[in-house]
Amino acid sequence: MINKKVMKIFRHELASKRKSPSLWLLFIMIQLLLAVALYTGWQQFQHSVKTQTAAQTLVEQQWQAQPDRHPHRVAHFGHFAFRPPSALSFFDLGVNAWVGDSIFLEAHKQNSANFANDQDGGTLLRFSELSSANILLTIWPLLIIGLGFASISGEQKSGTLRQLMSMGVSFRTLIVGKSLSYLFLSVLFILPVFIFSLVLATNAGAAFSSEGVIRLLLLFGVYLLYCLFWIGLTLLISSYVKEPKQALVLLTSIWFILTILMPRMLAEFAHNQYPHQKRNDFELTVKLDNRKVGNSHNPDDPYFNQFRADTLKKYGVDSIEELPINYKGLVMQEGEKLNAQIHNKHYNKQLAQFSAQQQFIRQFYWLNPYLFVRDFSMALTRTDAKHFLDFEQQAEAHRYARIQKLNKLHTHEIHLHNDRDQKVHKSYWQEFKPFHYQAPNLNWSLNPFSWLWLLPLCVVVLMFITLNSKVMQRRIYATV
Template sequence: MRRALRIAAGELRLMTRTRTAWLGLIALVLLSAVAAATSSAHIASERAARAEHQAAADHAFEAQPDRHPHRAVHYGTYVQRPVSPLAAFEPGVDPFTGTTLFLEGHRQNSATFGAMRESSGLIRFGQLTPAFVLQTLAPLLLIFLGFSTVARERETGVLKQLRLHGAHAGDVLVGKALALGAIGGVALAPALVSLAVPAASAPAEAASAALIGGGYAAYLAIWVLGVVAVSTLARSSRGALLSLIAVWAVAVVVVPRGAAALAAQAEPAPTRVEMDLRLAQDARRIGDSHNPDDPFFTTFRERTLAAYGVEQVEDLPVNFRGLVAAEGEALTSRLFADSAKRTADQQRAQSAWLEAGAVLSPALAVRQASMAGAATGLENHVSFLEQAEAYRFDLIQRLNRLHTEGVRAEDDAARSRDPEAERRTRVSADNWATLPDFEFRPATPAQRVGGMLPGLAVLTAWLLAAIGLFVIAGRRLGQVTT
């Protein structure tokens, strides 16, 4: 091990004498630091903006005047998707999925104002975040600094000299890997800081942040071992460089984008217009909940009269129109739930293609793990939509209950032709403040760690494969130098 450390120190001294190595390392560290700073500032600004917009939406809903409860049903309100504390490191799918959701009766809207959907194609190519720098640019630095570590020594005859001084092939490879690993550690440092800061302010994030940091350390270790192994196995430095660049292009660019394209082809998603038309057709079969005399609600009317022990709607102690509105909302909400489940299942099927692509690309594996740990993956988005829909349904049904119990049926029936009756159908504005606000419940730390396990398992397999290649390279080098 002492000889390996000496070889590593010698390799680092050689790198420090090379201006290209210094420039590359400084550029990557600065880029990583800038990415961490700008991404953190953006997330802090975004968090403050969403909190402000949520407060404004809550205030606007509570500031409604006295009005008919069903007017409030159609007035609706907005909810904002909260920002994960670790989103500055790994934004995941959040920029593409929308941040704002409008909630109203009889309708399920989609999230809007996604940062990437509102931007140009150039911005969509890649966000400057610590995760992007580590996934895409750090391997390139390791390739350009390490492609000739062993090949150069063989071409110049230094390997034979090292052998004469008692250095084994394993010492040479381990020393070269330690030197290149030190470069990787320096490149990793700014990203680890960007993980440690939110983890320090939110202790619940510590476990996820630690696993994310460990995952990226393993990812860079895969590249370090692979670069040194290829430099050993290649016939020349030039051949090693070309081979490594080809591997990087396939693993970091071709496979992730190819897997996404295959997912879109294999699991084509309907457009929002097609989904809305399908829901509208299904809703028409249910009937019109605004019309208490709609034939579809005949069975419901008979069931309600029997439950209250009366023979006519006029004899009910509550407003039948409100009961019909509540029943109609329950029926349409089931349609919404079925539609949302189909959409989520389709998105999960598309995501499965990316998970399969991780077998061919460690970049996909580490990205899946970091998104799950940072709570910025698909499941977090689906959870937000499900919780928002549950809140929407509860809010609308509370308003329907006000309609049922707080508005007299006679006034409700006459309000379109009698101004006084219309005035009496307005409930007090104090009711709006009693309705609960939306509170998103994110995945627990244990759930997030569990979500990281599949990606980390694939990453571990890649690390074992890199170690295996490294061992093979060591044996080959030992045969050459003997």
């Protein structure tokens, strides 16, 4: 398939692009932009790692330095969970600007992550941040369009296509040659950013593992596929539309629809179709449900009366004073359990709505590979909503375990009589494990894409098959 003629076309195309000063200028400018984006991303990443680690260490120290205290006091003292940035987040910032980095973990209450970096987001982040990934996703396609919109239509218009054909260069050869040259340029263009990312990532310390290399390779692969999509589309439009100017306008319109208009419309539509609850609504539902089952702070609650009867029966005694353990601690445990169950029930409903929204958008991966590459890239760099929600869930699991451990101390180390005035020894605080966010592995990250990656791939393959098809050839030959 790749013969001498193809190579000649390939070299000729490269040579002609090399002569264009404006292309050089754009090429260099966007490289600079990428460098700036990568650099600031890296700075932000390091700053974030530093802040989060320092804050986590601080709260762990604060926890351990506590004096003798009543366990329930400690439960209200609470703890913090901080979200360390993922190792490759300097490449793709994903949803990071929109989500908080820290969660306060306390008794009876599931807080959400706070302190996001989205000030003036409604004005400044209309196109998301200038991250390397975002530049590759939105701006690089424009350059591919600029490189190739006239490749067939231009040759056709200037009459060189006829000459080439008469010299025995088949249309197929032309297409393959030109595609190869644009692919070569794309690789040349995106390779530096990936090499630098790899260098930076190896300096990211503990956050980076051997899996990170695979993630970077996959990233490179998926962006290359994205380049191929735009190369294919550009050549396809350039072959169909005879006027280069028309081809350019059509291609930029398609670019605008695919990368800017459609993602927004789909996201808004999905939100309307599968609405999640606003914070106030969510808190109200949880509160009302909590009221229905019982209030652990209220000693005459019907649910807890039943619980008391069951407990007395289990231990074979007549009153809570006779219990070998502290009944109040048991009530705390039971209350926390109920509360967590109710919260999780509603939280899972929210999650289900989020994933329904995402599911809706996924249906369009085949039509709009931008969506696919954007989401795939965020999944690979662990910066998508799914990874953030995973942090929230890990923090909640940690909160629950920590509070229940305190409630067990309350049950076994504090006596019922004069409960409030007792304290447990401070050595107990050393027995609590610090919070460590477990970054999910590659398999988990890519789980939602099980076979969905096949669709955009098929689209790209199909485009090149169309370009090389007999029909296309006949069409071109007929018009030359």
